[in-house]
Amino acid sequence: MTDLISALRDICGEKHVLSGDDERAGFDTDVFGDKIGKSLAVVRPASTAEVAQILELADATNTPVVPQGGNTGLAGGATPTTDERQIVLSLARMNAIDDVNVETRTVTVEAGVILQNLHDAVAKHDLIFPLVFGARGSCMIGGNISTNAGGSNVLRYGNTRALVLGLEVVLPGGRIMNLMNALYKNNTGYALKDLIIGAEGTLGVVTRAVLQLHPAPTARATALVSVSSLSAALRLLRRLQDTSGGAVEAFEYMPENHITGYQSLNRDRAFPLETPGKVNILTELGATSKLLASPGEDGRPLIEGLLEEALSDGFEASEVLDAAIAQNDSQREAFWHIRESAYEVATAQGPAIDFDVSVPLDQVECFLDRARETLAPIVPGMRSTIVSHLGDGNIHYGVLPQDNLGGIDPALKTRVMEAIEDLVTDLNGSFSAEHGIGSSKRPSMARQKDPVALAAMHKIKAALDPKGIMNPGKVLP
Ligand SMILES: Cc1cc2nc3c(=O)[nH]c(=O)nc-3n(C[C@H](O)[C@H](O)[C@H](O)COP(=O)(O)OP(=O)(O)OC[C@H]3O[C@@H](n4cnc5c(N)ncnc54)[C@H](O)[C@@H]3O)c2cc1C
Numbered sequence: 001m002t003d004l005i006s007a008l009r010d011i012c013g014e015k016h017v018l019s020g021d022d023e024r025a026g027f028d029t030d031v032f033g034d035k036i037g038k039s040l041a042v043v044r045p046a047s048t049a050e051v052a053q054i055l056e057l058a059d060a061t062n063t064p065v066v067p068q069g070g071n072t073g074l075a076g077g078a079t080p081t082t083d084e085r086q087i088v089l090s091l092a093r094m095n096a097i098d099d100v101n102v103e104t105r106t107v108t109v110e111a112g113v114i115l116q117n118l119h120d121a122v123a124k125h126d127l128i129f130p131l132v133f134g135a136r137g138s139c140m141i142g143g144n145i146s147t148n149a150g151g152s153n154v155l156r157y158g159n160t161r162a163l164v165l166g167l168e169v170v171l172p173g174g175r176i177m178n179l180m181n182a183l184y185k186n187n188t189g190y191a192l193k194d195l196i197i198g199a200e201g202t203l204g205v206v207t208r209a210v211l212q213l214h215p216a217p218t219a220r221a222t223a224l225v226s227v228s229s230l231s232a233a234l235r236l237l238r239r240l241q242d243t244s245g246g247a248v249e250a251f252e253y254m255p256e257n258h259i260t261g262y263q264s265l266n267r268d269r270a271f272p273l274e275t276p277g278k279v280n281i282l283t284e285l286g287a288t289s290k291l292l293a294s295p296g297e298d299g300r301p302l303i304e305g306l307l308e309e310a311l312s313d314g315f316e317a318s319e320v321l322d323a324a325i326a327q328n329d330s331q332r333e334a335f336w337h338i339r340e341s342a343y344e345v346a347t348a349q350g351p352a353i354d355f356d357v358s359v360p361l362d363q364v365e366c367f368l369d370r371a372r373e374t375l376a377p378i379v380p381g382m383r384s385t386i387v388s389h390l391g392d393g394n395i396h397y398g399v400l401p402q403d404n405l406g407g408i409d410p411a412l413k414t415r416v417m418e419a420i421e422d423l424v425t426d427l428n429g430s431f432s433a434e435h436g437i438g439s440s441k442r443p444s445m446a447r448q449k450d451p452v453a454l455a456a457m458h459k460i461k462a463a464l465d466p467k468g469i470m471n472p473g474k475v476l477p
Pocket residue numbers: 031066067068069070071072073074076077078091111132133134135138139140141142143144145146147148149150151152200201202204205206207343434435438471474
């Protein structure tokens with residue numbers, strides 16, 4: 001083992017191989033602090049060439065490798081297991097952002113770039129990389145790609161997969177696969193780029209990427225709205241899409257108990273509506289055309305007028321009950337703070353059985369109703385935490401048993417997981433919408449994934465990683 005550590009030090013330099021317990025602790029633990037592994041060392045390469053040498057060494061020594069970005073993943077994919085031979089390969093030092101190409105609206109980045117830093121770099125060119133969610137201050141592009149991350153803007157811009165044009169990947173054994181191009185059309189054989197995206201580090205290490213950028217909206221219209229039901233919310237979404245020509249960037253659902261939970265944690269912040277409704281929606285429209293950003297008769301951007309128009313149609317139909325439109329950036333930030341505090345609101349209530357599911361848009365209400373009915377006999381007196389990227393059918397659903405503060409009984413957890421996942425399958429949904437499989441959802445893979453698809457995945461894994469040393473114990477059951 002000391003030989004391996006000194007070989008890693010020869011590659012990356014003495015101070016970039018961390019082997020002390022304290023040095024490794026943060027890398028060996030997941031974001032919640034409830035998955036704790038044990039690695040031999042954390043290695044922090046500075047270049048693709050160093051990553052390639054590390055994977056060559058790992059291959060020669062049968063050393064399992066756990067790639068890690070910002071370590072914000074919610075499925076345990078970046079946490080080593082308890083096999084003490086594993087090394088964590090942290091991409092944090094590979095954080096270069098090449099020049100932004102404003103002609104092609106693309107940028108080339110290394111895998112360790114923090115998402116927020118990319119947002120800031122491209123904003124100088126009036127461009128956006130439209131992947132947005134609460135962990136953007138610490139998650140990294142390589143992690144976003146490897147989890148095919150979603151977030152609040154999928155409705156308009158798609159998942160990470162839709163934003164990646166080119167990739168550089170170091171395969172097990174150390175060969176560098178160059179798929180780096182900025183092409184929109186490239187039908188040259190199997191879609192290897194798409195295979196790596198979402199593979200959660202089980203097929204290789206992403207080292208660089210060419211990303212697609214979009215014009216930054218020059219005006220935004222943001223509203224917090226109380227509506228009469230989830231089906232009324234969907235009608236509002238359709239109205240907004242129709243009147244704005246598809247400019248809806250976000251459409252997020254928060255039930256009443258999310259708002260009251262938020263209020264109890266943020267007593268100094270006023271809630272924008274008179275009272276929280278049962279169904280609260282945070283929606284945002286972005287104007288990327290000059291016309292929609294130009295001022296109307298009242299001096300405000302036309303896009304805001306379109307938002308008001310859709311809301312007043314909703315009022316007339318008695319489907320919109322109350323609404324507030326952000327009047328400036330600080331109000332917009334305050335509205336988003338309510339949504340982006342989901343993690344704090346949920347964790348304040350103690351341990352939960354968490355789900356990240358998706359169902360067809362018109363089945364969200366049905367899912368929530370049936371989940372309540374299904375779980376009533378299994379979890380008497382249960383409470384739930386819910387937030388949803390409603391615009392794309394993704395529901396973050398947490399089940400809180402009555403006595404959850406004392407911890408959750410594993411047998412109960414399994415029963416609840418099976419019941420909810422069966423329900424999701426019945427509704428033609430997915431048991432993992434955007435957080436991936438990692439280690440947490442491997443049992444669900446075994447139960448729910450089509451067996452033929454699973455067998456194909458195992459064959460792909462065996463072909464690319466015959467020794468099974470890339471992120472073992474993740475994704476595949
Ligand atoms: C508060 C909060 C809010 C969140 N909101 C969302 C959300 O709305 N939508 C969403 O999709 N996710 C969300 N997440 C989950 C998480 O932020 C994303 O999954 C993110 O993309 C992970 O990036 P990371 O750099 O932290 O990856 P890590 O956690 O470090 O790794 C995640 C997986 O990718 C692999 N990996 C990392 N880097 C590489 C690489 N270079 N090459 C190969 N494999 C690699 C790891 O092995 C692991 O399997 C949220 C998390 C938090 C804490």
